[in-house]
Structures are given as C-alpha cells and as structure tokens.
Amino acid sequence: MNMTVDLCSWAANLARVQLEGLPRRWQHTQGVARQAERARAVVDDPDLLVAAAWLHDVGYAPRLVRTGVHALDGAVFLSELGAAQRLCGLVANHSCACVEARNHGLEIEWSDERTPLRDALWWADMTTTPSGGITDVSLRIDEVLDRYGPGHVVARSVAEASEGLIAAASRTERLLSGLAQV
Ligand SMILES: [Fe+2]
Numbered sequence: 088m089n090m091t092v093d094l095c096s097w098a099a100n101l102a103r104v105q106l107e108g109l110p111r112r113w114q115h116t117q118g119v120a121r122q123a124e125r126a127r128a129v130v131d132d133p134d135l136l137v138a139a140a141w142l143h144d145v146g147y148a149p150r151l152v153r154t155g156v157h158a159l160d161g162a163v164f165l166s167e168l169g170a171a172q173r174l175c176g177l178v179a180n181h182s183c184a185c186v187e188a189r190n191h192g193l194e195i196e197w198s199d200e201r202t203p204l205r206d207a208l209w210w211a212d213m214t215t216t217p218s219g220g221i222t223d224v225s226l227r228i229d230e231v232l233d234r235y236g237p238g239h240v241v242a243r244s245v246a247e248a249s250e251g252l253i254a255a256a257s258r259t260e261r262l263l264s265g266l267a268q269v
Contacts, residue, residue: 093134094134094135094137094138095134095137095138095141097138098137098138098139098141098142099120099141101141101142101145101168102116102141102142102144102145105145105148105150105151106144106145106147106148108148108149109147109148109149111217111218112144112147114217114218114219115144115215115216115217115218115219116140116141116143116144116219117219118215118216118218118219118220118221119140119141119143119144119211119212119215119219120137120140120141120211121215121219122140122210122211122214122215122221123136123137123139123140123207123208123211124137125211125263126207126210126211126259126262126263128266129203129207129259129262129263129266130202130203130204130207131202131203131204132204135171135173135174135177135204136204136207136208136211138174139174139177139178139181139204139208140208140211140212142161142165142174142178143158143161143177143178143181143182143208143212144157144161145161145164145165145178146158146159146160146161146162146163146164146178147161151164154188154191154193155191156184156187156188156191156193157184158178158179158180158181158182158184158187158188158195159179159184159188159193159195161178161179162175162176162178162179162195162197163175165178172197173200175197176197176198176199176200177200177204177205177208179195179196179197180195180197180198180199180200180205181205181208181209181212182208182209182212182213182248182252183209183244183245183248183251183252185199186244186247186248187240187241187244187248190240190243190244190247191240203258203259203262205255206255206256206258206259207259207262209252209255209256209259210224210255210256210259210260213227213228213252213255213256214227214256215227216230217230217234224252224253224256225253228245228246228249228252228253231245232245232246
C-alpha cells in the first residue's frame with residue numbers, strides 16, 4: 088500500500104478498479120461506504136470502517152475469485168497487497184461470512200473481532216440494497232433469499248446467519264440512536 092495516500096482513498100480507488108466492471112456490485116459498494124460514513128462516531132477507527140466498507144465485496148471481482156467465497160477471496164487479495172491484518176479480518180468475516188465459508192467446507196484464517204466496528208460494517212452492508220439504496224436489515228435478508236433462491240448456498244448461509252446479522256445491526260442502530268439523543 089502507498090502510505091502517502093490516505094486509507095479511505097486507497098480503499099475507494101482499489102475497490103473502483105476491481106469492481107467497476109460489475110456495475111451493481113460497484114453501486115452497492117458505494118452505498119455501503121456512504122452508510123459507513125454515517126457510523127464513524129460509534130467506532131474506534133472510523134477510517135478503517137470506511138475502508139472496510141469500500142473493500143468488503145472486492146472478492147467478487149472475477150479476477151480475484153479463488154474459493155468462490157467472496158469475503159475470503161477479498162481478504163486473501165488484500166493480505167497479499169500488504170493491507171493491515173485487521174482490515175483483512177474485517178473483510179474476511181463481514182456479514183457472517185464464516186457461515187458461508189463453513190458451508191463450502193472452508194475455514195477463515197482471520198478471527199472475527201466482534202467489536203462495534205465489525206458490527207457497524209455488517210450494519211452498513213445489511214442496510215444497503217444491491218443498487219446502493221438504504222434498506223432495513225430484515226428486508227435485505229429477504230432480498231438475498233429471494234435473489235439466490237432456496238437451496239443456494241448463499242441463501243442457506245444467510246438464513247443461518249440471520250440472527251447474528253440482525254443482532255449486529257441492532258447494536259449499531261442502538262449506538263447511532265444514542266448519538267442522536269445527545
Ligand atoms: Fe456487500
């Protein structure tokens with residue numbers, strides 16, 4: 088990574104280069120980054136949150152696909168670029184990716200940090216539609232189930248993960264509403 092470029096700009100540029108050939112993913116990614124910007128005040132490292140939001144889905148880029156679990160493929164790509172291991176771990180584990188990895192017979196080598204920042208990343212992802220609009224976490228889960236259809240490993244994994252996704256999003260929303268009341 089070029090350390091003279093700030094983390095968020097580096098992440099945004101890298102995501103754009105990798106994802107602009109996938110217009111929906113790129114629109115979604117931009118929406119997730121916008122949501123992450125709204126949660127800056129509730130995390131310990133706001134720039135890291137925004138950078139993770141830009142890069143969370145980078146593993147969907149066709150040239151980066153290895154295992155087919157996009158969270159894992161993205162994290163491996165970032166790690167090979169020399170990105171911070173905390174960023175790799177956030178990408179690897181985002182939105183309960185461990186369930187999908189397990190359903191593919193894979194294990195994620197980075198641990199899930201289970202912090203407000205991790206929750207805020209999941210919240211940003213799960214409250215952003217595929218085209219980058221804002222939605223509600225339950226509607227987003229329904230949309231994924233619908234899009235992939237019953238039996239698909241992504242749909243099965245999201246169904247299995249739904250409780251954890253909703254809990255993470257609720258914790259972030261509680262922190263955000265606490266801010267609004269100050
Ligand atoms: Fe996403």
